[in-house]
Every structure is written in C-alpha cells, then in structure tokens.
Amino acid sequence: MAEDMRTDSVFAFVVCLDFAVGAAWFWWPGPLDGGVQLLLRCHVRGGYRAFFHEQAHASVETYKNTRCRLVSHRQGRASRTEPSVSGMDPERLVYPLAKHVLLGPALRVAFRPQVTGLHHVPRSGPVILAANHLAVWDSLVLPLVVPRQVFFLGKHEYFTRPGRLGRAQAACFRGVGAIAVDRAGGRAAVAAMDASADVLRRGEVFALHPEGTRSPDGRLYRGHTGVGRLALRTGAPVVPVGILGTDRVQPRGQKLPKPGRVEVRFGEPLEFTGTERNREDVRFATDQVMQAIQKLSGQEYVESYAPMRLRG
Numbered sequence: 389m390a391e392d393m394r395t396d397s398v399f400a401f402v403v404c405l406d407f408a409v410g411a412a413w414f415w416w417p418g419p420l421d422g423g424v425q426l427l428l429r430c431h432v433r434g435g436y437r438a439f440f441h442e443q444a445h446a447s448v449e450t451y452k453n454t455r456c457r458l459v460s461h462r463q464g465r466a467s468r469t470e471p472s473v474s475g476m477d478p479e480r481l482v483y484p485l486a487k488h489v490l491l492g493p494a495l496r497v498a499f500r501p502q503v504t505g506l507h508h509v510p511r512s513g514p515v516i517l518a519a520n521h522l523a524v525w526d527s528l529v530l531p532l533v534v535p536r537q538v539f540f541l542g543k544h545e546y547f548t549r550p551g552r553l554g555r556a557q558a559a560c561f562r563g564v565g566a567i568a569v570d571r572a573g574g575r576a577a578v579a580a581m582d583a584s585a586d587v588l589r590r591g592e593v594f595a596l597h598p599e600g601t602r603s604p605d606g607r608l609y610r611g612h613t614g615v616g617r618l619a620l621r622t623g624a625p626v627v628p629v630g631i632l633g634t635d636r637v638q639p640r641g642q643k644l645p646k647p648g649r650v651e652v653r654f655g656e657p658l659e660f661t662g663t664e665r666n667r668e669d670v671r672f673a674t675d676q677v678m679q680a681i682q683k684l685s686g687q688e689y690v691e692s693y694a695p696m697r698l699r700g
Contacts, residue, residue, distance in 0.1 A: 483537055483564050495532055498647045499525070499637060503533045505654035508627050511536070514588040515657070518615050518677045519629035520608055520685045521597035523638050525645065526631050530595055531564070533652050539587045540595040541580060542566035581614060588622040595629075598677060601694050606635055608678070608687035609694040616673035620664045625657035626677050630684025653684040 486492065509515060517538065519530055531538035547558040547568040561568075567587075569580035587594045596618075598611030619626050633650035658676060662669030682689050 482560070486564060487532065491528075492532055495528060498645070499529060499633075499650045501529060501533050502649060502651045503654075504652075505656075506533065508654045508656055509534055509536070509593070510625070510657075512591065514591050514622060514624040515593050516588065516615065516619060516624050516626045517593060517595035517629050518598055518611075518626050518681060519595065519631050520681050520687065521599050521602050522606065522631060522635035523602060523640070525634045525637060525650075526597065526602075527595075529631060529634060529650055529652060530629065534593065536593045537565060538593045538595050539565040539567065539584075541569045541584065544568050581617065584614075584618055585622050588618070588624045594618075594624075598674065598681075599694055602640065603635075603687075604640065604694060606687065607690050608682050608685060609690045610692055611674045611678040612693070613670045613674045615677050616660070616670040617664050619658075619660050619673055619677075620662055620669060623659075625659050626673075627657050628655040628677055628680035628684055629653065630655070630681055630686070632685060655680050655684050 509517070517530060517534070519526060527540055527542075531540070542561050546561050546566070548554070549557060567580055567583045569577060584594055584596070596615060598615045599609045600612045600614075603609060615626065618624070630653040631650065632653070633648060637648045637650060638645035658673075658680060660669070660673040660676070662673070664670060678689070
C-alpha cells in the first residue's frame with residue numbers, strides 16, 4: 389500500500405507539472421518547446437501504464453505538428469500543408485493538446501485505467517466502437533485508451549447551452565470530435581446518423597453507446613438500432629467494448645467524481661452482412677453487438693430500452 393501511495397504521489401506530481409507547462413506553452417509556445425518535449429519523452433520512457441507506451445511515442449510527433457499549427461495560428465497564417473477543416477472535422481489543435489498534455493494525464497492518474505484486448509482495434513481504417521454506458525466519464529475514458537482519435541455523439545444540450553460558458557463547452561466538445569444528436573428523434577437524428585457515417589467513410593474511429601443513455605441501475609439495456617444501421621450502411625467492423633468502474637467513480641446524482649480504477653475491455657471485431665433497409669438485419673446486428681458487450685461487461689441484460697424519464 390505504501391508503494392502505491394508513493395506511485396500515486398509521483399503521478400500526481402507529473403500531472404501538476406503537465407498542467408503547468410501545458411497551460412504556459414499554450415500562451416508562450418516558443419520558449420517552452422524544450423519543456424513540453426521533455427514531458428512527452430518522459431511519458432515515453434516511463435509511461436503511466438504499459439498500454440500508454442505506444443500512445444506516448446505517437447504524442448511526440450503529435451506535439452511537433454500541434455506546435456506548428458499553434459504558431460501559424462498566432463502569426464495569422466495557415467499552414468500550406470494543412471488540409472482545410474470543414475463540416476464535422478474537429479479543430480486539430482484541441483484533441484492532441486487535451487489528450488496528451490492538459491486533460492489526459494490527470495485522467496490517467498484519477499482513473500488508472502486497466503485495458504485488455506486493445507489489439508482488436510485496427511490501427512487504420514474505419515471502425516465502430518460500441519460500448520456500454522454507466523457514467524458520463526465513459527465518453528472520456530474510451531478515447532483516452534485508444535491510440536487513434538475517436539469521434540463520438542454528444543447530447544444536443546451540450547452544444548446549445550446559453551452564455552459564454554455554454555459557448556466554451558460547445559467549442560470544447562466540437563474540438564474533441566463530438567457530433568451533436570437530438571435524442572428526440574426526427575430529422576435531427578437522421579442528420580447525426582449521416583454525420584456518423586461520414587466519419588467512417590473517411591476511415592476514422594467512431595464510438596457510440598447503443599443503449600442511448602446512461603444505465604439508471606447498472607444493468608445493460610436493449611440497444612437502439614443505430615449501431616446496426618451504421619455497420620450495415622458503411623460496412624465498418626464493430627468492436628464491442630465493456631467499461632467497468634465508471635459508475636463507482638461518479639454515481640448518478642453525484643456532482644463530482646472520486647479517484648478509482650476503471651477497466652476497459654475490447655472484444656473481437658464483428659462484421660455483418662445485409663442491408664440497412666431490412667429491419668430484421670438491423671435488429672440482428674444490434675442484438676449481436678449487445679450480446680458481445682454483455683459478455684465483456686458482465687452486466688445483467690434487460691430486454692427493454694432504458695426508461696425515457698431517467699435519461700441524461
């Protein structure tokens with residue numbers, strides 16, 4: 389136990405150092421280049437956990453590219469080699485800065501994620517990550533442990549809150565690759581499905597929670613057919629994911645999270661044949677995904693959708 393406390397103290401010190409240097413580098417990128425590179429290389433050599441080793445190697449190159457974009461932005465000119473960003477593409481600066489410098493190290497210290505089966509996530513090409521949903525932190529833990537950038541759906545309310553804080557929140561969610569979805573259905577939901585398919589057609593990683601909302605009682609509820617439709621429409625493989633422990637970190641109704649270990653389990657990719665227009669094909673694909681998630685998470689399965697009144 390004493391060794392664990394010393395280790396956590398070291399991690400906490402590194403996180404504080406990350407925040408300090410990362411925030412200062414955002415405003416003064418030139419003089420602090422050496423400090424940021426040193427932090428990233430320390431993560432490469434030491435690492436928070438074994439699975440982070442590969443991510444940290446990539447983050448050195450990410451840092452170099454990010455720094456060039458930041459300097460170009462501050463000098464009022466765009467990089468000649470940088471492709472135009474439009475549509476649903478996120479701001480390329482926010483994601484690597486948050487994951488590797490500002491937010492990611494703190495989350496690794498607080499949640500100490502244990503990952504199994506990460507090799508099931510292909511290193512390139514389109515893939516759908518379908519995970520259970522126990523707490524709001526699920527959507528942050530999943531991108532944290534996957535080396536590739538992950539795009540995901542976000543509640544429409546996250547993008548429409550008024551005031552400066554609301555605008556900042558919307559910009560942050562867009563920056564990390566979130567796509568707004570109106571859970572009331574209709575044309576807005578169709579637009580979100582189209583945007584999700586576009587992400588996969590670009591060869592990216594797209595994550596979603598088939599239950600549509602957080603579980604109100606820790607059980608796994610019947611999946612909505614969006615994951616099946618998306619898989620049949622794009623032909624992308626579906627990697628089931630079981631997330632454990634986030635409901636203990638921040639139970640429903642609790643305002644602030646508490647430190648605790650979470651576990652992320654990736655299953656073998658699932659591929660489906662059929663057509664999106666066939667309801668039976670769509671339902672079959674969705675049910676197969678939910679069965680795979682249940683085997684990974686060990687949750688009790690409920691043959692009904694999560695109650696509407698408890699959604700959030």
